Amino acid sequence: MAGGRATTLVVQKYGGTSVGDAERIKRVAGRIAATAARGTSVVVVVSAMGHATDELIALARQVAREPFDRELDHLLATGEQVSASLTAMALIDQGCPSVSLTAGQAGIRTTGLYSRARIADINPERMRREIDAGRVPIVTGFQGVTDGQDVTTLGRGGSDTSAVALAAALRADRCEIYTDVEGIYTADPRVVPNARKMEEVSYEEMLELAQLGARVMHPRAVELGEVYDVPILVRSSFSDAPGTLIHRIENVEVRKNVRGIAHDTDVAKIRIQGVPDRPGVAAAIFAPLAQAGISVDTIVQNTSLDGKTDISFTVSQTDQDRAIEMVKRIVPQIGAERLDHSDGLAKVSIVGTGMQSAPGYAARMFETLSVAGVNIDMITTSDIRITCIIGSDSVSIAVNALHAAFELDRE
């Protein structure tokens, strides 16, 4: 895991809860200073303090009915600038030289899509210079600067993505994500009391877990970690517990096949019945939804014998009404028969890289749910995941039953 340098270089990311007030910022500074004192080079990425972002959004809504996206991005970017400066000050006050860097100063170049920019590239020159001068750079997460010198924000999971991207650009030995949980669990500990914290997990597994409702890390950041092979350690900023390492795991053969159970209760289903089975129909449905920024999750299509098909898909409950409105207009255009929808649904998934090389997991999952009296509404699978859509009132029973059936409570 060590690079070609003499000293270890670590990128640490602290989320909004970790820098939520002055006391917490001082505590975070203490942790950073301790790492630096051990001779490790540190680059820090911070989110905005606690509810700072929400407060700025509320202010924006007070001055404008629909805040203009460019201005909203410039406004929100100040949240991380405040926490970065405060963290640097606290560090200096504790005797550890430090410097806050805005995204522009840190060389983070982004695309021009306001509120959902992507990182185009990072020029680490200034950060390296600060590290060489013995200062800990504190970089604003969630944002970057376009070629035209405008600020754009990265959207959901932005600060995690900033941290992993910086680690990649700096060829850091590790990216540490500090959060309010102690790591990645075999299931949500609030639902499964004997869920275990995993010592390690592969990128693919984490990606599936993250996409399926384990909200500790955004899938986008995990994906970036995988592409650039950055080991990511997820741990608590409130304890010294060792956390969970997300990294490349080669020897899948010897590992337990199901690694975790994920669930998500924010699920609404829309079903279009009697869709003519011809090319272009799926695009006619899903392209307008994508354009409207509605994220479609599970899609299931069953072709029937009479040249007609049913297409069902899920969206988040927030997007449900807008999605239904759009699909209502699409149904007559594509010559489909009718539309119905249901909410009160949930997703339950089993995830594990080992599953792809061993059969029988789907059968065991369905049987377990059946024995537990849980009805399955939809099923989708990937190489390393099986997902069932079930009633949201059965989530706790289902997750606990699966956790036990796949022996996740044992080492």
Place this chain on the structure above:
Amino acid sequence: MAGGRATTLVVQKYGGTSVGDAERIKRVAGRIAATAARGTSVVVVVSAMGHATDELIALARQVAREPFDRELDHLLATGEQVSASLTAMALIDQGCPSVSLTAGQAGIRTTGLYSRARIADINPERMRREIDAGRVPIVTGFQGVTDGQDVTTLGRGGSDTSAVALAAALRADRCEIYTDVEGIYTADPRVVPNARKMEEVSYEEMLELAQLGARVMHPRAVELGEVYDVPILVRSSFSDAPGTLIHRIENVEVRKNVRGIAHDTDVAKIRIQGVPDRPGVAAAIFAPLAQAGISVDTIVQNTSLDGKTDISFTVSQTDQDRAIEMVKRIVPQIGAERLDHSDGLAKVSIVGTGMQSAPGYAARMFETLSVAGVNIDMITTSDIRITCIIGSDSVSIAVNALHAAFELDRE
């Protein structure tokens, strides 16, 4: 006053009170939109919202005993970024195209002195491009960016200075300073009930008035206006009153000779007695004070016959203790005899460009104060000003007596 362009270009600056909350920001946006609707090109400079700067300083003090200057500058700069984005949003919402610009985006280059930077130059290219595209640029006041891409703030009077500097760089027809008073008065209306608002005042007069306690505009911004010949209109953001125009006034002969009475009650005096009268002594006293950032105001030195002299000077009451500590150490070094100090003092000044060409003003001032029973502690004069240091409990009597004696209550 019109430039070579077809349309008029005006720079408007709104202070912290004017953009103090969402409602006020919307009202300011309404005023800007109305100006733009009349076909005038507008560039706006904003301060941080109300107490935003104080709140950021309080936060800084919570995380660090002595917040590091670079980080404090980066922290405080977010205050104006917030109000600039909100103002631009409000304008766009009201149908007037607009764009917020950070100091970097607006091309404001500053020197590297944190918390008291000076504007080095302004590249108005981006602002011109935005104006040509029909957008109103909303620029963050009080700050700029160094060659090394660091943010530095301008210190006291910063946003006024930003506004006048932008007006100069853009060759604007006028710089409008919106504040919570209706203009420049012949004396402080809270002290002199029949003080009159002036229609116009020269740069030199305003400079003396500003330095002497008329806190409406910072002397630094007035000076810049004089150098670049930028007409500055001071007016209220809460009314449509016409305000006071600060500009070049040539025909001083025909004008009333005393234009205004200024006063300042934040005065402490330090006196060094028995100072050897030889070269370098004044520098030995005042250089260390300047280095410590202590602003020395009135300095009076009387040479006596025995080769010894007394040097008195005034500082603000905030700086008094620090100044005394420093001077205590200097007294033995320069072979002076002793040190004493007094507070509870005030400055009262009469100001007017016409005074330089007509004698007798000093005599009339001293006589007026004498008749009013006000004792004079120190006297200093400039070409267009006479200042007396008096007891602060006599300020109201002195200012009213002078206002009447020089007939400032009459047109």
